[in-house]
Amino acid sequence: MSISASDFDWIRMLVRRSSAIVIEDGKEYLAESKITPVARSHGFGSIAHLVQEMRQKPDEKVCRAIVEAMAIGETYFFRDPQAFQFLRTNMLPEAMARASATKRLRVWCAASSTGQEPYSVAMILFEHFGGDPRSAGWDVRVVATDISLEALSRARAGRYSQQEVGRGLPAKMLVRHFHRSGLDWQLNDDVRQLVEYERLNLVEGWSGPMRFNLILMRNVLIYFDVETKRGILDRVFHDLEPGGCILFGSAETVNLLDARFESLSEAKSMWCRVRR
Ligand SMILES: C[S@@+](CC[C@H](N)C(=O)[O-])C[C@H]1O[C@@H](n2cnc3c(N)ncnc32)[C@H](O)[C@@H]1O
Known part of the structure; x- marks a missing residue:
């Protein structure tokens, strides 16, 4: 699944509004890899379809899943x-x-x-x-x-x-x-x-x-x-x-x-x- 510039902007606006996480320019690849599974698991054929639906009829659960997927969770035991x-x-x-x-x-x-x-x-x-x-x-x-x-x-x-x-x-x-x-x-x-x-x-x-x-x-x-x-x-x-x-x-x-x-x-x- 690829991501258009306007869908990427909408995703980062949603993420920033809900979690304050700032997603910088050039991170389209990250959005693609993180949001593709969210789109699939909620029955959308593409990221474009998911974003279009959420713009028209926002669903709290799906929007939260988008934000959580973009919250970068890298961690390991005794890190540092x-x-x-x-x-x-x-x-x-x-x-x-x-x-x-x-x-x-x-x-x-x-x-x-x-x-x-x-x-x-x-x-x-x-x-x-x-x-x-x-x-x-x-x-x-x-x-x-x-x-x-x-x-x-x-x-x-x-x-x-x-x-x-x-x-x-x-x-x-x-x-x-x-x-x-x-x-x-x-x-x-x-x-x-x-x-x-x-x-x-x-x-x-x-x-x-x-x-x-x-x-x-x-x-x-x-x-x-x-x-x-x-x-x-x-x-x-x-x-x-x-x-x-x-x-x-x-x-x-x-x-x-x-x-x-x-x-x-x-x-x-x-x-x-x-x-x-
Ligand atoms: C990179 S991980 C760091 C995990 C751990 N503290 C460590 O250093 O290994 C960042 C974590 O911050 C969480 N996070 C991002 N935005 C947050 C917010 N607004 N409030 C609470 N947690 C948030 C993410 O879900 C993610 O689990």
Whole structure:
């Protein structure tokens, strides 16, 4: 299926309006490859037919499927090992020390995609507590959110292909926390249950503040324009406990946008503490 210039423009207008993701010129190939399966699965013979129908009679479900398909979901376990090492050796011990009186720890993975990121955090928590954190008397929860219902449903299942576990997951973690399920690997229930999933569109806002000790907001701000980024950072700022830390993706230079975030940046990864 090929895509005309006007259909491409309509798709990117819809995606921008609903998710704030900016699809740049020259990304027609991406729209073609992502929207062709959406058109087929909803019974349209072509992208042109799909767009024509949605322009005349927008269907919320189909429009949402278009937006979700264009939300770029690339992710893998322990993506950017340096960032996870910093989480393991600095951010987490410090957050736990601050929370030692209440023994309540909340981590938020915003834009969690298919779950590899929140489960990487959950496995680090298991490592840190030498087992299930809840058995150690702590009230620990990882809240993972994403705009894509399809990504969330895959994440909740915690089932990954050989290729997916082959990307970034250390062998000892695979052996410890997964078991075979047919050709795939199934994450064990104890780790899976540490993470709760919810749909959240970062540009629509949320009722808050949510009071997190740690936030991971990685590889999602890069898709938004500067104003949208600022709006999201403004809200996120209020969701962090005092002294809380936020980890961004390696390509994000958030401290340049908002002076309330103090950069603890090192080499490639980007982590920030809130100045208060
Ligand atoms: C490239 S993935 C990053 C996944 C993970 N954070 C990582 O770094 O591996 C970007 C994710 O952002 C989600 N996303 C895009 N726009 C969003 C929005 N407006 N609100 C919430 N999530 C969004 C996509 O569905 C996708 O799962």
